[in-house]
Amino acid sequence: MADVNRGKRPLSPHLTIYRPQLTSISSIFIRITGNALLISTLLVVWWLLAAATGPLPFAFASSVITSWFGDIVMTLSLWALWYHSLGGLRHLIWDTGRGFDIGVAEKMGWTMIFGSLFLTAATIWFM
16 A cells, blocks of 8 residues: 655655764764774875885884874874773663663763773873
8 A cells, every 4th residue: 555645744754853862972983983993994004014015114104103194193093992992881871771871871872982082191191
């Protein structure tokens, strides 16, 4: 049977309808940091392959990674690694059935943000 009311029903919820929530934004950043970590992993693999290839390719790869641009990429990759790891811990807590209250979920989101910044700074400081 044909759906005669198809044009009168509302569309699926869209980004313009809902106010962004910390849990949804942190979930989006989990996906973004996961993809960014893939790219930075390829950069490290390139550096390792250059080290195995010879001194000239290694010197080039090392100069790229130790440049100001490489420092920024590696620092952001470190932050992404910590953020993604804390997001994984949050999901492990959620898998136990805890932390779904709005207040607790928002605290966990803020903990991910500030915790990843703190852990990144601490890692850089102690390296």
